[in-house]
Amino acid sequence: MATVGYDASADPEMELLSDEELEREAEGYKEQGNAHYIKKDYTEAFSYYSKAIDMCPKNASYYGNRAATLMMLSRYREALEDSQQAVRLDDAFMKGHLREGKCHLLLGNAMAASRCFQKVLELEPDNSQAQQEMKNAESILEYERMAEIGFDKRDFRMVVFCMDRALESASACHRFKVLKAECLALLGRYTEAQSVASDILRMDSTNGDALYVRGLCLYYEDCIDKAVQFFVQALRMAPDHEKARLACRNAKALKAKKEEGNQAFKEGGFEEAYELYSDALTIDPNNIKTNAKLYCNRATVGSKLKKLEQAIEDCTKAIKLDESYIKAYLRRAQCFMDTEQYEEAVRDYEKVYQTEKTKEHKHLLKAAQLELKKSKRKDYYKVLGVEKNATEDDIKKAYRKRALMHHPDRHSGASAEVQKEEEKKFKEVGEAFTVLSDPKKKSRYDGGHDLEDDDMNMDFDANNIFKAFFGGPGGFSFEASGPGNFFFQFG
Template sequence: MENSADNNMETNEDVAEAKKNEGNICYKNKDYTKAIQLYTEAIDMCPTSPNYYNNRAAAFIMLDKYQKGLEDVQRAIGIDSTLVKAYLREAKCHLALGFADASVRSLNRVIELDPHNKQAQSELRAAKLVQHHDKDSDKAFESGDFRKVVYLMDRAIEHSPASTKFKVKRAEALAKMRRFSEASQSINAILVRESLNADAIFVRGLCLYYQDIMDKAIQHFQQTLRLAPDHSDARVALKKCKLLKSKKEEGNETFKGGKYQEAYELYTQALAVDPLNVNTNAKIYCNRATVCAKLKKLDQAIEDCTKALELDPEYLKAFMRRAKCYMETEQYEDAVRDYEKISQMDRTRENQSLLKEAKLELKKSKRKDYYKLLKVTKNATEDEIKKAYKKHALLHHPDRHSSKSEEDKKAEEVKFKEVGEAYSVLSDAKKKMRYDSGQDLEDMDGGFSGFDPNQIFTSFFGHPAGFPFGGGGGHHRDSGYYNSGFPGGFQFQFG
């Protein structure tokens, strides 16, 4: 019986060795799947041979199955703790998976066993380089230098192609940089292989959160915490997400209810929740700008729209709100610039019409503003225009300023003439209509060539003796002047 058992064992070992040799041939022919099958048969027949595990690990590594390769070389080392090739492969698997510290330990063990092993020395340099990349990326992440994080992780992944940790860190940095498409692609590739990877689920949640898809983001953060209850980043993100969502929604409801000051305060609180959430904050700035417009705080509305556009340069709604505020504050050049951008982004008839209107107002703004000269509104009645003319004509008539310097007298003469021009246009229904429509002044019945403001003045006040209106001469003033009753007590001597 004993001899029979010995013969069977010898037969098993011989068969196992033959399977291993056949597996080696398949390995050399790059048929790694078949090689793994043969090595496995050899292991089943002789499970105490470290070389069989080591060989199967090599085939797993060639198929990028580093975790399985690591398990096999560790079994080999458990059987023979002096097997240099196993330690080299263990180091390779550790590094490929992103465990640089473990790779360094394995390689140091190789050097202990074989001090002149050049492969170990070369791979040790690579492992230490990955260690530096990992540590430096942590510092860059803390400082907010996410571009550097991506660069360092790209370099690390060159040596650690199967590192989920490095790929997740890179994807999170991409999300912080608002490169959501790239971040999502990377994370989705990880989740195809590891559907319950808590860190990957967390980063997918971040991508949703930063794109203002709050409900789905909350679901992802909650799933992360179910899988990893101590995941502090997910806990913080979930709290911010819920708070930001509630403040924004409260602001919206309060605005709809006409409580504008309360809505302003809620939007302001929302903006303080997370400065990194660019997309959501852009919308909140635009919402707050709408509130400011309702509160007649147009300058702040413009400022909030500008902040929204700094966060999202293609935010059409913010351009529309800012352009409208520019129009209302008569900043027509800025309004034209915004409406041109709007028309490029959304070429509708309505937007083209708004641009045309802004250009017309800009053109009109470059002319003399006759309404401002007379200090009346565009809806002023004929009587209001007459009263305004009387007041300002008396205020700027050159005779009233005869004692001033030549420079001041000339300035008053210009103002007196402009007041006359303003009245001549605004008191004439046809001219006023053409003026309001933006027609150039030069096109109005020959413009103002030969225009004499004194004629209009005389039509209101007559031609008092001793006042040679319309050109030069001394202006006499004595106790016989008649007080006209107009502002300033300006007096005229009538015959």
């Protein structure tokens, strides 16, 4: 370790001093160092201890004192080197072993720390500090073991908990901090993860693990290009960083596959786009935000392909991954509208409008609420079996077909139960025709109004409508021409 301070070899006059004089000078520097240490002026204390070491480089206590100062300056790796030098010079230097152990512990090397504290206890069996630090080292080893199990089980909350506990004693351990940051990223807590990684990089800009975590956060936030830059930088600093290599490969593959799907969609190749989005979804299950977008994209394609139930399922998966994903709610709501699941559509549009109170979202919500209201009335279009855009001629043809199908005379030979059901349907057909064949009533009905509340005459006789529709002076009757067969004739 390079030292800051006085270099005796650089001063020719010092070479003329005797060993006693050198030791006296060194002691003077040590005393000045002690005075600054007591005043918590650790930078000055460090300077004077360094001068003392330059005078007498074989004195273990000087290294021990400078190690204590470096620890107060949070320069634990340098403090560790000084502590190790101190015990190399004097194996019985108890404080040196204690400081070495403490540095190992702060840096997260609990096994090495335990060996140092054991040495202290051999020298001084009743040393309470060593006894306590030994327990701390054992706790760290146990938290490491639990964290490893938790990571394998993808229980990232457990890992974060264990690392927080371990860092209480190993506050300078970058390895623990990086593992915590990685798990925070995997839990979607990107801001916290970025903060931890950035703190490490401020102290060590070449830390490949911290660079990897920064990239991971960007990757999971769907900033793939920036993420790749960090992964590449991490690999430059640590060429064997397997996680960075895998993440870099996944990021590039995910971006490429998603862009291919987008291009296919733009060109109208919906089947191809559907397959490409499906392929992209298999690349990295951990990338929540990108996968949410991919599910929503696939839902959009699915709706184009009339795979509406699958589209609804994909939107639901997207929302499960990202509950704030407005686009997925809107896409699912439209699919619910298209499948006439109006209550579900209203629920999604309400969620959207609560989040973003725009005029467009308010309009969509009101439209869904109207369709829900309409769906709870009799659907006259379904009764006649026509589309909602049916023409006047379509409605007449449909009435003719349905009225003949359900006319009571046609079912005179059926059971009482069947006759009752057919009579009910016959009346509904007449009711539907009465409304849909009248432009004013049809307009009010299509607008979602309750016709009975609009003072419109809804009294009608299904038989009269039938007679008026088919006409004929002699009336109308069904005759049997064989089992199950009927024909009608005008008299």
